[in-house]
Amino acid sequence: MEKAVVRHYVNRGGQLPVKPTIIPGFDADTDVLIIDEPELSRKDLVFEQDGDNTLVRLADSFMILASLENVDAIDLDPLPFLKELYKALQENDIEEILSFLAEDVLWEMGGPQDLIPWAGAWDGKAGVRQFFQLQKEGLAFEKLNPTRFVAQGNTVAVVLEGSGEARTGKAFSGSVVHWVIVKNGRISQLQCYRDTFPIIEAMQGGRPFTIAANGFGSAHYTNKSVTSPRTTDSIVFDEAIFDNAPATVKSARAMYGALQGFKPEDIRKAFAPSVVWHMFGPRDIIAWSGERIGPIAAVESAKQIIETMRFDRFKAVRMLYQDNVAAVLIDEPGVSKASGLPFHTSVVHIVVVNEDGKVASIHNHVNTAEIVEAFLGGRPYTVN
Structure with a gap:
């Protein structure tokens, strides 16, 4: 059964708390922290790691609003973490990329797996390493430049401009979206959404090209639907x-x-x-x-x-x-x-x-x- 949204409240009395509100059992995937100060925004908050807990404080003071027990601060503010990931991705530093991932990460890319061998679902760091190895064998190079981050709690849609060249010497380009979920301070899931047809065309050496009969549909991978009962950010002020x-x-x-x-x-x-x-x-x-x-x-x-x-x-x-x-x-x-x-x-x-x-x-x-x-x-x- 899908977990319902749990709401945790800070400052229900109209005044900032003298002591931080202690919040156990906060789930970054589904729960929401409500700070009853509509004039505040995320930009007014700082999320600090304090051992196993995350402290939420005002950026312009030392006032701590809440302490979330057994929560990683990255789960509440993943953008700085993810921007470092994309630096490693641009530098093609595979070992550095793997350091951002959970041990049981799920990495997905839709597409025809017989034509683009790195399409499909890849489990764990070993699977992601294989993803990059197969991509390296198929492409001479690829560049992904992030242009927009749409963040809501620990889930972020990253818009990238992609370009590259197949081993045939043919170039390809196109916009890409990574749908990224962060859990316990590491990436637990990353889905790649892109049009793979330009990649296929480049790998085939350009037009005209013919795709052989290998059985329709059997090799096409579709990213699995990612749902959540939480439709808002994990931090809400109203x-x-x-x-x-x-x-x-x-x-x-x-x-x-x-x-x-x-x-x-x-x-x-x-x-x-x-x-x-x-x-x-x-x-x-x-x-x-x-x-x-x-x-x-x-x-x-x-x-x-x-x-x-x-x-x-x-x-x-x-x-x-x-x-x-x-x-x-x-x-x-x-x-x-x-x-x-x-x-x-x-x-x-x-x-x-x-x-x-x-x-x-x-x-x-x-x-x-x-x-x-x-x-x-x-x-x-x-x-x-």
Whole structure:
């Protein structure tokens, strides 16, 4: 049974505590610490390790608000920790990367495992080491540059710009999202969401190329859904947030509601006049892919999706939000209407909302390799 959210309170009487509130049993995956001071923000807090416990204090004083027993401070403030990880990743320092991981870490990347051998689920540090070894054998190099962190408690969506070169000499590029969960001061799970089709194309030496018949679907790995009963940050300053979603969440929900029922007028209302709608994939094969500017072009792309794909479900399983940005994790199994062949993808949308509450941009981080295969009628298929 999934654990319910547990709320821990500090300063319910309207005054800061003289002595720190001692909080045992705090679970960074699910629990929320409510500090009853709406004028404060995370920037006003410092999280300090004190033996096995984490002290929460005001940044401009020595006043300690709470002591969380048997909690690692990194679980409450993972960004400095993760920024060091990405320095090691940029330097391709595998031993340093492994030092950030839990012994039982789960590392996942969606994609066709027979075409991209490092796609799949990798258990433990030994599995992650194998992931990097297989990647090294397939690629001459890859660079990942983090451009945005969307953090909510111990879960962070990291947006990266990726580029690299296959052993064939062909280059590839594209945006990537890492969905990262930190537990007990180490990374317990990392999922990679990216379009692997450009990597496949580069590894095949560019177009034209043919993919042999190895059995449709059997080798495609889909990242497992990551859910949580906690929909807010692990630190909340106003309890009303549990019943009143912030503007960013409301705007994102309005857009998804309009898209699910395909209500063109409501979709257009959800978008800013110059909205950037970017769906991954090769545009000559998948008509709805590519970047579109403006509500009319975005609606046309959404219409093409509905006309060419039938979804068994379109389920947002988790949303992280920070300020005006939401990272939305979606599970999408379905069928290509053209061929009748199935596909199953997991997706991360990065949604940016403007000051008027309109969606200013949405970038769809989806592995389209299996969708391309379904659209082309399964294996063998040729890309010209």
